[in-house]
Amino acid sequence: MTVKRLTSPEDLAAWRGRIGPPYKQDRVTFVVSNGTCGQAAGSMDVLYDVHEAIEKLGAVELADIRATGCHGFCAIEPLILVQPAGVLYPKVKSDDVRAIVEASLRGEVLEKKVYKDTDGARYARESELPYYRKQNLMISGPSRWVDPLDIETYVAGGGYDSLVKAFAMGGQAVIDEAKAAGLRGRGGGGFLAARKWQSVRDAHGEPKYLLCNADEGDPGAYMDRALLEGNPHLVIEGMIIAAHAIGATQGYVYVRHEYPVAVKNLTAAIKQAREADLLGKNILGSGHDFDINVSRGGGAFVCGESTALMASIEGKPGEPRPKYVHTAESGLWGKPSNLNNVETFANVPWIVANGAASYAKIGTDTSKGTKIFSLVGKVNHTGLIEVPMGTTLREIVEDIGGGVPDGRSFKAVQTGGPSGGCLPADRLDMPVGFDKLWDAGTIMGSGGMIVMDDHNCMVDIAR
Amino acid sequence: MEESCGKCTPCREGVRHLYDILTDISGGRGREGDVELLESMSRAIMDGSICGLGQTAPVPLLSTIRYFRDEFDAHIRDKKCPAGVCKELVTYWIVEEKCPGCSLCLRVCPTDSIIGSKKVAHKILTENCIHCGACEDVCKFGAVVHG
Numbered sequence: 137m138t139v140k141r142l143t144s145p146e147d148l149a150a151w152r153g154r155i156g157p158p159y160k161q162d163r164v165t166f167v168v169s170n171g172t173c174g175q176a177a178g179s180m181d182v183l184y185d186v187h188e189a190i191e192k193l194g195a196v197e198l199a200d201i202r203a204t205g206c207h208g209f210c211a212i213e214p215l216i217l218v219q220p221a222g223v224l225y226p227k228v229k230s231d232d233v234r235a236i237v238e239a240s241l242r243g244e245v246l247e248k249k250v251y252k253d254t255d256g257a258r259y260a261r262e263s264e265l266p267y268y269r270k271q272n273l274m275i276s277g278p279s280r281w282v283d284p285l286d287i288e289t290y291v292a293g294g295g296y297d298s299l300v301k302a303f304a305m306g307g308q309a310v311i312d313e314a315k316a317a318g319l320r321g322r323g324g325g326g327f328l329a330a331r332k333w334q335s336v337r338d339a340h341g342e343p344k345y346l347l348c349n350a351d352e353g354d355p356g357a358y359m360d361r362a363l364l365e366g367n368p369h370l371v372i373e374g375m376i377i378a379a380h381a382i383g384a385t386q387g388y389v390y391v392r393h394e395y396p397v398a399v400k401n402l403t404a405a406i407k408q409a410r411e412a413d414l415l416g417k418n419i420l421g422s423g424h425d426f427d428i429n430v431s432r433g434g435g436a437f438v439c440g441e442s443t444a445l446m447a448s449i450e451g452k453p454g455e456p457r458p459k460y461v462h463t464a465e466s467g468l469w470g471k472p473s474n475l476n477n478v479e480t481f482a483n484v485p486w487i488v489a490n491g492a493a494s495y496a497k498i499g500t501d502t503s504k505g506t507k508i509f510s511l512v513g514k515v516n517h518t519g520l521i522e523v524p525m526g527t528t529l530r531e532i533v534e535d536i537g538g539g540v541p542d543g544r545s546f547k548a549v550q551t552g553g554p555s556g557g558c559l560p561a562d563r564l565d566m567p568v569g570f571d572k573l574w575d576a577g578t579i580m581g582s583g584g585m586i587v588m589d590d591h592n593c594m595v596d597i598a599r
Numbered sequence: 600m601e602e603s604c605g606k607c608t609p610c611r612e613g614v615r616h617l618y619d620i621l622t623d624i625s626g627g628r629g630r631e632g633d634v635e636l637l638e639s640m641s642r643a644i645m646d647g648s649i650c651g652l653g654q655t656a657p658v659p660l661l662s663t664i665r666y667f668r669d670e671f672d673a674h675i676r677d678k679k680c681p682a683g684v685c686k687e688l689v690t691y692w693i694v695e696e697k698c699p700g701c702s703l704c705l706r707v708c709p710t711d712s713i714i715g716s717k718k719v720a721h722k723i724l725t726e727n728c729i730h731c732g733a734c735e736d737v738c739k740f741g742a743v744v745h746g
């Protein structure tokens with residue numbers, strides 16, 4: 137892959153034209169979900185087996201292989217998604233790969249290897265799975281076709297178009313758009329992104345810094361990891377747009393030390409973006425400068441807190457300080473700084489591309505858009521799910537999660553990770569959103585969701 | 600519970616005290632008034648910490664008290680763990696009709712608290728039992744139960 141330097145929006149459009157659509161329509165693309173979770177389940181072996189099968193079948197000219205990040209449904213990995221047909225093969229075993237490849241090349245479906253739900257029903261197409269039916273993958277969906285190590289796969293799906301639009305709109309208009317969209321931070325606090333951006337834009341002092349919080353300290357939450365691993369350019373594009381809005385020229389991504397794949401993919405993506413003039417000086421010929429450094433976290437949970445995080449980047453111990461002086465005025469190195477979560481940035485390109493009005497249509501009165509949750513614990517289908525705000529806990533646990541396994545009964549769901557509260561069965565019809573959860577005595581947090589059954593003791597859980 | 604950076608006293612010390620009280624409750628040493636104490640300490644921790652860690656650390660506890668108060672009372676008053684998780688409050692016994700006397704449980708018991716001979720139903724001596732559950736895990740007949 138050779139990246140061409142892009143000196144104007146037209147260059148970007150021309151590049152996309154040369155790349156073509158995300159999947160070649162006259163070839164079969166075998167997509168293997170290869171994030172940290174996929175690799176743990178054996179996706180590297182599957183990738184190798186697919187390569188071998190294609191070669192043995194003499195089909196190199198007919199097939200492509202694509203290694204992507206996590207698709208969300210972690211319980212069924214390793215998986216092969218055959219495109220453009222959209223046929224999904226879950227829990228792939230080495231011995232089955234050749235038959236899957238052969239059938240797919242003939243345009244057929246290997247019925248006996250497609251997904252079987254807990255009730256025994258079979259579904260060939262990924263989009264038909266009950267797991268995905270109530271989800272809205274507006275943020276995590278592109279991780280299905282993007283190879284995080286290949287910027288062209290991101291550009292093919294419309295990547296960096298929002299950036300072009302944002303430059304044309306101007307910084308203040310981007311903030312106004314985020315405000316009208318009602319975008320709230322996904323890092324736990326639910327602060328209005330536009331309000332923070334405005335204070336940093338209005339603050340005096342140069343340079344201004346834009347920071348991305350990828351510390352993801354909540355055990356059990358891994359949506360930020362999945363986004364960074366699977367679609368780093370989405371986060372980068374969101375950061376460039378936000379940097380332009382607040383007038384920042386330098387960015388940092390503070391990544392948890394335990395996320396080596398995320399660091400690798402993000403670092404590679406930043407390099408490719410620089411080579412294409414999407415980062416650095418005079419981005420896309422716009423006159424705007426912005427670059428990103430990757431900073432590896434110290435590992436303590438508290439380092440995810442904003443002031444502790446900034447201290448940690450400066451090389452000091454990661455301890456919070458009282459916020460009499462806001463970080464918008466005096467943050468990193470005493471300069472105006474803005475910190476947002478990975479998922480918050482990942483929402484930005486969508487808002488710019490589709491407009492605040494479309495965004496605000498999704499969700500509830502006070503919580504807009506979607507939220508990615510990690511659904512784990514005593515539920516049949518574990519994984520990452522992306523649902524519109526306002527989806528009820530019952531839909532999440534029963535329809536998407538497929539209920540509690542082994543004939544046991546639901547007892548509680550803990551939202552917001554280890555500092556979140558537990559809600560009982562009679563709260564299941566509650567729609568999820570920042571304020572609704574807080575009123576019920578728990579938090580959205582970063583979106584961890586742990587389901588418990590009647591074999592869990594609540595006194596023990598509280599401990 | 601272990602993540603306080605140590606800067607704010609309510610978060611550093613308070614959270615540890617919450618943990619100690621909860622450990623007592625799950626160990627059958629809970630006293631009347633403990634739940635109220637947990638609640639008031641939680642509020643103090645939330646009010647007295649500068650960052651979101653201390654401000655949210657007691658959220659799980661307060662919500663479980665709010666929605667599952669009866670489980671706390673069962674531990675404190677009846678010295679029972681309804682879910683059968685808190686080891687110190689759990690008793691193990693063998694259902695005679697189901698036990699064919701295979702001796703597997705007897706072999707894994709770390710405190711030699713199971714007696715019986717081959718092909719005769721075994722019995723657990725509760726005095727020395729440390730509630731580890733090894734016997735239940737190894738039993739293929741579902742004869743070892745706890746409650």
Ligand SMILES: Cc1cc2nc3c(=O)[nH]c(=O)nc-3n(C[C@H](O)[C@H](O)[C@H](O)COP(=O)(O)O)c2cc1C
Pocket residue numbers: 320321322323324325326327329349350351352353354437438439440441442443475476477478480582650651652
């Ligand atoms: C103890 C503690 C840990 C935190 N850990 C994280 C974290 O891992 N990731 C994160 O995005 N925000 C974390 N936060 C929230 C951040 O302080 C900050 O509010 C957030 O990154 C801002 O981004 P947002 O406005 O986009 O949500 C933590 C806060 C506290 C108090």
